[in-house]
Amino acid sequence: MASTGMSQHETHLDxxxxxxxxWPGEALDPRGIVRIVNRGGSKPPIFWVFNARHEPENFARELGQDQPLIYARSLHLVMPPDQDRAAANLPLARYYAQVLTPNLTGLHLFLGANCQGARLMLELTRILRGNGGRVSGVCVISALPDIEVGVPALLIYGSRDPQHDPFFFDAVSAQKQASRCFATVRRIVxxxxxxxxAVEGTVETVVARVQEFSVSLNSRPVFSA
Incomplete structure (x- = not known):
């Protein structure tokens, strides 16, 4: 329960x-909720919003030690599933942007998120771009939030998860929404x-597709020491 006088945002951060x-990696903030794995890697870093502990562990393993992975967490299990998280995502995205900004040179970054973290990640993308940061592209898995960010997007859906794939129900409307939100769209199933x-047997495919897409965008972000 929140302490007297504590805002909802502060309660969520706690x-x-x-x-x-x-959770794995080195904390970039005093609360330990923005972290980096494989910091010494030479490849351009990727930022991801995860929902559970096994996800960054499995992603980092598949990405390899030469790939820095900066990550944070969504509000999954922090807010009830039937409660609207849209308003809570915005201050959290601002917090993540404040942590990222002094730790990145040029803010030329590729971002991604799974399902419940997608809206939060896109809000963060919009904030970074609004502050002059350069975002090379994004990856959205099992979701399609209606948030315009104006960068290339990789959309990943599961063949055994059609209820979370808007293209499955109405491909024309989904394509129109995706084209409005992103500069270009690549959808794979x-x-x-x-x-x-992010589980063994699937994470290998996801990471391979993310790496292929991010490399194709020719991004060159640099993580500061």
Whole structure:
């Protein structure tokens, strides 16, 4: 329960800090909710919003030690599933942007998120771009939030997860929305069910597609020491 006088945002930050104790990587903020794995890698860093601890562990393993992975967490398990997270995502995205800004040179970054973290990631993308940061592209998995960011997007859906694929129900409307939100759109469907995109047997495919797409954008972000 929140302490007297504590804002909802501060309550969420405290909850995220508790949930992420012991998560892999080096903390970039005092609360330990923005972290980096493989910091010494020479490749351009990727930022991701995850929902559970096993996800950054599996992503980092598949990306390899030469690929820095900066990550944070969504409000999954912090807010009830039936509660609207749109208003809560915005201050959290601002917090993540404040942490990222002094740690990146040029803010030329590729970002991604799974399902519940997608809206938060796109809000962060919009903030970074609004502050003059250069975002090379984004990856959205198992979602299609109606947030315009104006950068290239890789959309990944699962063949066993059609209920979270708007293209499955109305491809024309989904394509119109995606074209409005992103500069270009690449959609792929892989053999996966909901919540399985970061598990062994599927994460290998996801990471390979993300790497292919991010490299194709020719981004050159540099993480500062």
């Amino acid at each position: 909850a995220l800090g508790r949930l992420m104790r012991g 892989i053999d996966a069910g909901h919540g399985q995109y």
